[in-house]
Every structure is written in C-alpha cells, then in structure tokens.
Amino acid sequence: MAAAADTAPRVVEDCRGVLQVLSDGTVLRHPPPAMDVPIDPSVEWKDVVYDAALGLGLRMYKPSAASSGGGGKNKKLPVVVIFHGGGFCINSYAAPHFHAACTRLAAGVDALVLSADYRLAPEHRLPAAIDDAAAALLWLRGQFSSSSGDPWLSELADPSRVFVAGESAGGVLTHHLNVRFSGGELLHPLRIRGFVPMMPFFTGVEPTPSELACPDDAFLNRDMSDRYMRLCLPPGATADHPFLNPFGPGALVLDGVAMMPTLVVVAGDDILRDRNVEFVRRMVEMGKPVEFVEFPGQGHAFFSLCVWSESVDELIRVFKQFMDKACQLQG
Known part of the structure; x- marks a missing residue:
C-alpha cells in the first residue's frame, strides 16, 4: 500500500x-473562490460567442444611457476590447473582479466594452492566447462587414474609434496585437486608435530591481510569476522567450513596425514595475508613440483587484483622456 x-x-x-x-x-x-464585488449599476451586459469551434466568447458592456443609434454618428460610442489577466493560466471574462472592473470602465469612459476570453495554458500554451486575441478583433471587424452583426455594435458602436486594452497577461496580448495589426489595413473598417497595456506580464532571465525587492507575500511574487511563465510558454522555453520578452533573443525587431499610440499603466509596487518602465523607455528610443502613467503604492493588477479605489478612479480618468487625445490627434 x-x-x-x-x-x-x-x-x-x-x-x-x-x-x-x-x-x-x-x-x-x-x-475559483466565491467573490462578491459590487458592479456599476448603470451598465448592461450580455455574452456572445466569437469562436464557436473553440468555444470562446466575450462579454459586451454598454452604459444604460447609451443612444439607440438614431442620433447620427456623433451619438455612436467608442469600443474598447479588453483582455483579462491570470498569467495565461487562470481567470476569465466572467471572473467577478474583472467583470466589475469592466462595468466601471464602460461607465467611466462612456464606451462599449468587449471583454474577450482566450484559451488557457498549460492545455493551450502560447501562442494560442495571442491567436485567440487576434481572432476576437477579426470577429469584431466582421460584425461591421455583415448585415447581421450584433445590434449593440451595429446600432451603438463607432468602428472608427476602437481601443485595445488588457491587464497583466492581457497587457501582453495588447502589445502583440499592436505589433500584429500595425498599420491597420487587416482590420478595415475598424480603426484602432490606441492600445492600453496595464501592468503587462513581461519577463526576462536577468532579474530586475523590482523583482529582487518583491516581497513573498505580494499578490504576484517571483515564485508565482515563474510558475505562470513555465506553464504558459512552450516546454523548455526560458523567460527570455519573445512571447513574454519583447526584447529577448529571437524577438521581432520593432524598429520598422508602425505601432499605434500606446499608454502603459504601471503600478509602483508591482514586481513588473521595472520591466514595464524599461519597455516604455526602449520603445520611445525607437520613436514609437508610447507613454506611461505610474500609480505609486499600487500593486499588480490593481485595476481589477481594487475596483472601487481612488486609484482606479484616476486610472479610468487617464484612460478616457488618452482615448480623447488619440482621436483628436489622428483626426
């Protein structure tokens, strides 16, 4: 025995x-453990399927006061496509904390928000999630190219004002979509105006000061970060794999990539803080339209974990400001 x-x-x-x-x-x-996170009561939502073969769906959010679409183009709402975090291994759009955060975002930036799921590791290692995120954008493009598109989109959405965002692992997806669809031709009639990676889960073999200083009791610590990395990357890959390290060996050279305006959200007490800031620094050196906003004292994934905090109030305000600026600059 x-x-x-x-x-x-x-x-x-x-x-x-x-x-x-x-x-x-x-x-x-x-x-997952049961959670009761208050949502914004001014927002409606519904679930749709964007890839029936893979069983992948997304949750659509709209402010309850949204126009019915009869007031002309100026009544249309911008669209924000957003991807959840979880190290590419856990969570979904239905996770209570991320659901609540999406209701806050939809109300705060006055937009249709589409929160998309993707296949999870280790059953489906990267690049599966990257391909799924791209498929979600292509599905959205198809909604505006078809006479049978979802009524929330056909009646309320402005395809010329689309933004892509993501938290943690979702932030990595945001970066890859920025690279994959640079120039925008593949997504016509969608017009992507900007990208907002929030605390993107970038990794690397050489530890950074914020990684070395990260306490063991942090929500995302070195042990958990390494575990996610092992499970989501191809077997045997290191933390320098280009799926997670945009500047690692074998990564695509980005000098000639026409990336769209990007706002990187950085948490001051995040294990990923230094990697996020270094990403911005190197992108700016290449002449990319990338900027960042840092939230001192905040930990990893505070957007969805601290939904009703003053920091998230400010994050949503900055997010809306970025959207308005991107639309004004690009005409």
Missing part, C-alpha cells in the same frame, strides 16, 4: 488552488 501511495500522482504546480498540474501531466481546474 505504501508503494502504491508513493507512485500516486502528486501536485507539481499550483496556481492559487484554481489550477493544479499533477506529476503525471494531468491538469485539474477547480472553481
């Missing part, structure tokens, strides 16, 4: 108790 117990599969990777990988390769997913 003891010998049998010794050979029984054991947990070798654990992501917040929600995802466990056993020694025999079995992947176990458990329901």
Whole structure:
C-alpha cells in the first residue's frame, strides 16, 4: 500500500488552488473562490460567442444611457476590447473582479466594452492566447462587414474609434496585437486608435530591481510569476522567450513596425514595475508613440483587484483622456 501511495500522482504546480498540474501531466481546474464585488449599476451586459469551434466568447458592456443609434454618428460610442489577466493560466471574462472592473470602465469612459476570453495554458500554451486575441478583433471587424452583426455594435458602436486594452497577461496580448495589426489595413473598417497595456506580464532571465525587492507575500511574487511563465510558454522555453520578452533573443525587431499610440499603466509596487518602465523607455528610443502613467503604492493588477479605489478612479480618468487625445490627434 505504501508503494502504491508513493507512485500516486502528486501536485507539481499550483496556481492559487484554481489550477493544479499533477506529476503525471494531468491538469485539474477547480472553481475559483466565491467573490462578491459590487458592479456599476448603470451598465448592461450580455455574452456572445466569437469562436464557436473553440468555444470562446466575450462579454459586451454598454452604459444604460447609451443612444439607440438614431442620433447620427456623433451619438455612436467608442469600443474598447479588453483582455483579462491570470498569467495565461487562470481567470476569465466572467471572473467577478474583472467583470466589475469592466462595468466601471464602460461607465467611466462612456464606451462599449468587449471583454474577450482566450484559451488557457498549460492545455493551450502560447501562442494560442495571442491567436485567440487576434481572432476576437477579426470577429469584431466582421460584425461591421455583415448585415447581421450584433445590434449593440451595429446600432451603438463607432468602428472608427476602437481601443485595445488588457491587464497583466492581457497587457501582453495588447502589445502583440499592436505589433500584429500595425498599420491597420487587416482590420478595415475598424480603426484602432490606441492600445492600453496595464501592468503587462513581461519577463526576462536577468532579474530586475523590482523583482529582487518583491516581497513573498505580494499578490504576484517571483515564485508565482515563474510558475505562470513555465506553464504558459512552450516546454523548455526560458523567460527570455519573445512571447513574454519583447526584447529577448529571437524577438521581432520593432524598429520598422508602425505601432499605434500606446499608454502603459504601471503600478509602483508591482514586481513588473521595472520591466514595464524599461519597455516604455526602449520603445520611445525607437520613436514609437508610447507613454506611461505610474500609480505609486499600487500593486499588480490593481485595476481589477481594487475596483472601487481612488486609484482606479484616476486610472479610468487617464484612460478616457488618452482615448480623447488619440482621436483628436489622428483626426
């Protein structure tokens, strides 16, 4: 009996108790802990499917006071496509904290918000999530090219004012979409005006000062960051893989890529703080229209974890300011 117990599969990777990988390769997913996060009552939402073959959906949010679409183009709303975090391994658009954050965003920037799911690792390692994020944008393009598009989009959305955002892992997706669709021709009639990666989950082999100083009890610490990295990248890949390190060996040279205006949201007490700031510095050196806003004292993923905080109030204000500026500058 003891010998049998010794050979029984054991947990070798654990992501917040929600995802466990056993020694025999079995992947176990458990329901997340129950959460009760207040939502903005002025926002309506509904779920739609954007890839039936893969079973992928998105949740659409609209301010309740949105125009019915009969007032002309000036009544149309901008669109924000957003991707959740979770190290590419856990969470979904339906996670209560991210759901609440999306209601706040839709109300605060007065936009239609589309929160899209993507396939998760380790069952589907990168680049699966990147491809799914691209498919969500292509689905959105198709909605405006079809006479049978979703009525929320056909009646309320302005395809010439589209923004893409994401938190943590979603921030990485935001960057890859900026690169993949640079120039915008592939997405016509959509017009992407800007990208907002929030605390993007960039990694690298050489540790940064903010990584070395990160306390063990941080929401995202070095151990959890390494675990997500191991599970989401191709087997055997290092933290310098270009899926997570935009400047790592083998990464696409970005000098000639016509990237769109980008606002990087940085948390001052985040393990990723230095990588996010370094990303902005290097992009600016290449002449890219990239800027950042830092929130001192905030930890990783504060957008969705501290939904009703003053910092999120300010983040939404800056987000809206960025949207308005991007539309004005580009005409």
